[in-house]
Amino acid sequence: MSISPARKTFLGGLTAALVLGLGATALALPQSAPAAERATAAADTMPVAIEDFSYPDAAKIQQERGIILKRGDGHISLTPATALNQCVDPSNIAIEARKPTTSVVYCFKATAKSGYLTLELPDAFNIWTQDHPVQATLTAEGKETVVNAPADDLTSVGESGDTGLRSTLVEIRVTG
Structure with missing residues (x-):
């Protein structure tokens, strides 16, 4: 059984549309914050521990x-x-x-x-x-x-x- 040229074109176009649709969906997903915003958020939530060897209390x-x-x-x-x-x-x-x-x-x-x-x-x-x-x-x-x-x-x-x-x-x- 052979596939007609019209059917090949249709399936090729359908595949291309599916790939483009999935690609567009992936790009539309929420992106993480820029690096500067992530650094600010991390600094606000978790202090940096620097050991100065001071005696506690x-x-x-x-x-x-x-x-x-x-x-x-x-x-x-x-x-x-x-x-x-x-x-x-x-x-x-x-x-x-x-x-x-x-x-x-x-x-x-x-x-x-x-x-x-x-x-x-x-x-x-x-x-x-x-x-x-x-x-x-x-x-x-x-x-x-x-x-x-x-x-x-x-x-x-x-x-x-x-x-x-x-x-x-x-x-x-x-x-x-």
Whole structure:
């Protein structure tokens, strides 16, 4: 059975009309917003997270506990413990500081073999380490001193250490 030339022309025209109709329909569908509008919409709905390594809730901690926590890599954090007998976990580091009428213990938890935390803790005088050795940086009378506190030991710093000067602890660095 053979197809007549008129029928071929008709089927060809019908196919062309169908393709053009589908193409026009696809072009008429709603298009997404231009790139500039998408960027504006994204900026309005989702803020960009930029890590600046600032310590979370530092102002609240300063008001409640009297210590300024500045920034770190997240591997050293202040715990709620306020006494040596509460700071007994093997990953903890206890730091004693003098206050006007008593001494205070600040307990930090190290969650990795390396990490750092910058802070301001006036009148620090002892560092108690357990599993992690610590490198502590202190300032006194405008001079900076670095003290290496071995693991599982008590290290005297500041006025009870080698300098004999009231010192501010400005950095804790876990070194192993």
